[in-house]
Amino acid sequence: METKVNKEQLEEKRVILKGIPSAERVHPKLIRLGNGKYILPPNLKYSNGVYYDFDTTNTSFLVCCKDLKNAGVKYNYFMLALYDPELYGVDPFDPTLDDYMIQKTLTECYRNPWYYLRECSRIPVAGGKSVPFRLNRAMCAVIWLFLMGIDTYVTIARQIGKTTAVVAILLWVYIFGNSNSQFLFLHIDKPRASKNLQDLKSQMDCLPSYMQQYQKIDYETGKTIKGKNNVNSMENAFNGNSIITKGQPDNAENAANLGRGLSQPIQFFDEFEFIRFNDEILSVAGPSFITISRTSKENNAIYGRIFSSTAGNLDTNAGQAAMKLWNERIDWYEGMYDEYFKHGESYLKEIIQRKSSVKVVYVEYPYYLLGKDDDWYYAMSSAINDKMRFRREILLQRLHGSSESPYDQEDIDAIYNLRRKPIETHVIFGGYTLEIYKKINPKNVYFLGIDVSDGYGQDSTVIVATDPYNDNEVVATLASPFMPTHEQPKVITFLASKYFRRGPINIERNKATALLDTLMNTPLKNRIYYTSNAEDTEGKEVMDRKGHLVRQAQIRKGYGVITSTKTRPKMFELLEYYVRDFKHAFVSEQLIHELQSLIIKNGVIKARQGEHDDYIMAFLMNLYVYHYGKRLHMYGFQKGKPQSASTNEYNYTNMTKEERDIHYSQLPEEIKMQFPKPQDLGDYKRKEYGKYLQAKKQYAGRYNTGGNDNDDVFNETDINIRLNEDITEDNINMQGYNVPSGFMNSMYDKDDEE
Structure with missing residues (x-):
């Protein structure tokens, strides 16, 4: 990453170059060909104008790099970047470096923060020694996002280098990245914030002497100019950067005053979930930070906020307030690397903006993905010796100190330990992330549970796919607090066409009237779960238009799953049943988080204040339909039979009369009533097929409220779709009733013409 560097600062920093001119120098590991070209050693790669050092010590x-490659990231080597190949194999700490190579090293550091962290940054350890900075996947993500001006929120286990890595990248910005910028270090109290500042100074003390910027020489007067340096603040004598420290406020008024003073382009909030009035601070500081960050961006300077924290206590005001920011986050996924390199920074920031109202990316990795093993786990358990602290600080669980949960804590713990990261993430329509936890077979039957919101950022529209043949285990989730109502049908249609082609769609009806009305005018209508609360009108002939509209309204009321005083208790009884006996079904981290946040108050189970239950309700839609739903065979699901029984094609050409009777009985009544009970194939004539088509056309005009009686709304394509034939992605139509493919064709003899 190349940043704009103040020319006067460079002039002050310049050293007088002495030694052999560049063209005459001989690099021990490079062969210079002239015109800036080289014959490279095997482990120094070149791509798109940048070298990559696979020989770094x-x-x-x-x-x-290897971990990212194994995780499927294509551009996994960016942290090995090297702009100047003549620095390959050069040790910045070599005391024999001449001024020429020193200047080259400094120039590379100005241009390339990854080189600085990789080759120059040192971390002090006990005994007065220092060790190279160590990178892990979590802090690689945080640094990469921060350098693009994207606010990050990181939670990883203690003693894995979270604060150390943040301080290391901020030291690079302090020395090389910016000029005339102020940094803020905020912590639970002033001494801890000052401790982070001291850690930064200690890291600077470990750098080569030519990089330390405590003082400079005024070449005109010959005097030494020192920057301010005390326990609570420091200044850079070369570039005008400064760092100040703050502790948490004592009351809301002081929090507001502190927020109004936060106009720094670089802000580091350490242990954010334990800072009192953190929501008030951010709310007041927001406009100032937006202004200063915009100015920094125009000047091509580094800017951004880093929030780091141990998982908080949800019973404290600070923990609850922090959830306001945490709940509006977008979760980090490593596919962002490739999205950036493929589509650019603007594309990635647009996704973040659509998914997060606060534009904060949340980075969390379990300890076992950061190089720690079971021995480390047990050692930390012994050292902490406090179950609640261990769960927060090592297992990253945000907990209530005195739980009001309706479920046993042991059950919740077991479910939490069974959570999984998605095996794939797919971005749909540029802003909605489908998280897939289990390989999807489009031929299989899945239940889609949907809880919708208004798209204004309060609640989320959540779609949860479960496998009814595997204890209703969560297969995939998609959620967004900003999905507008006009995009909800499009997203559902796409998912039901490409990923989940079979099975019922269980939409929570209470808030989804407009969505249901839209979907009922699509081929997807016949996959929406339907309860025939209008059966008393099914057989009545209504001739006048008013009666027809009344009947249609009664029919529409049957679509979706109603949440009422009658059904809601049943849903949460099912949830308790699954918490107790099917712990492996939850899988999704966000679903489990919402499960942890449920409380029981006055006999009613609901989300704790400041939390949500959108994932829970979408999940419950599927459980309720699975256990209480009627006529589920209409949607291709046969309870008690293996998935293969619903997936495999059946040979209908040699079907017996009894078999045809069975399949006929499984048809919906409104289709069954349109044609007579099947007989032997030889008894059917072509005219019977004509009657069938006519009945179908009448059915379509009768129930497709968006159609016209004279429209040819039930053509051959529609029939194929409704008979569960293959669906193309170009025609995003959904299956209708899950009638087995070929069944209708078995009811007449195509070759038997009059």
Whole structure:
């Protein structure tokens, strides 16, 4: 990453170059061909104007590169970047470096923060020594996002280098990245904030002497100019950067005053979930930070906020307030790397903006993905010796100190330990992330539970796919607090066409009237779960238009799953049943988080104040339909039979009369009533097929409220779709009733013409 560097600052920093001119120098590992070209050693790669050093002595960067590659990231080697190949194999700490190579090293550091972290950054350890900075996947993501001006929120286990890595990248910005910028270090109290500042100074003390910027020489007067340096603040004598420290406020008024003073382009909130009035601070500081960050961006300077924290206590005001920011986040996924390199920074920021109202990316990795093993786990357990602290600080669980949960804590713990990361993430329509936890077979039957919102950022529209043949285990989720109502049918249609082609769609009816009305005018209508609360009108002939409209309204009321005083208790009884006996079904981290946040108050189970239950309700839609739903065979699901029984094609050409009777009985009544009970194939004539088509056309005009009686709304394509034939992505139509493919064709003899 190349940043704009103040020319006067460079002039002050310049050293007088002495030694052999560049063209005459001989690099021990490079062969210069002239015109800036080289014959490279095997482990120095070149791509798109940048070299990549696979021979670095800092093996943590190589391990991180390998981990990303194993995770499927294509552009996994960016942290090995090297702009100047003549620095390949050069040790910045070599005391024999001449001024020429020193200047080259400084120039590379100005241009390339990854080189600085990889080759120059040192971390002090006990005994007065220092070790190279160690990179892991979590802090690689945080640094990468921060350098693009994207606010990040990171939670990883203690003692894995979270604060150390944040301080290391901020030290690079302090020395090389910016000029005339102020940094803020905010912590639970002033001494801890000052401790982070001291850690930064200690890291600077470990740098080569030519990089330390405590003082400079005024070449005109010959005097030494020192920057301000005390316990609570420091200044850079070369570039005008400064760092100040703050502790948490004592009351809301002081929090507002503190927020109004936060006009720094670089802000570091450490242990954010334990800082009192953190929501008030951010609310007041928001406009100032937006203004200063916009100015920094125009000047091509580094800007951004980093929030780091141990998982908080949800019974404290600070923990609850922090959830306001945490709940509006977008979760980090490593596919962002490739999205950036493929589509650019603007594309990635647009996704973040659509998914998060606060534009904050949340980065969380379990300890076992950051190089720690079971021995470390047990050692930390012994050292902490406090179950609640261990769960927060090592297992990253946000907990209530005195739980009001309706479920046993042991059950919740077991479910939490069974959570999984998605095996794939697919971005749909540029802003909605489908998280897939289990390989999807489009031929299989899945239940889609949907809880919708208005798209204004309060609640989320959540779609949860479950496998009814595997204890209703969560297969995939998609959620967005900003999905507008006009895009909801499009997203559902796409998912039901490409990923989940079979099975009922269980939409929570209470808030989804407009969505249901839209979907009922599509082929997807016949996959929406329907309860025939209008059966008393099914057989009545209504001739006048008013009666017809009344009947249609009664029919529409049957679509979706109603949440009422009658059904809601049943739903939460099912949830308790699954918490107790099917712990492996939850899988999704966000679903489990909402499960942890449920409380029981006055006999009613609901989300704790400031929390949500959107994932829970979408999940419950599927459980309720699975256990209480009627006529589920209409949607291709046969309870008690293996998935293969619903997936495999059946040979209908040699079907017996009894078999045809069985399949006929499984048809919906409104279709069955349109034609007579099947007989032997030889008894059917072509005219019977004509009657069938006519009946179908009448059915379509009768129930497709968006159609016209004279429209040819039930053509051959529609029939194929309704008979569950293959669906193309170009024609985003959904299956209708899950009648087995070929069944209707078995009811007449195509070759038997009059």
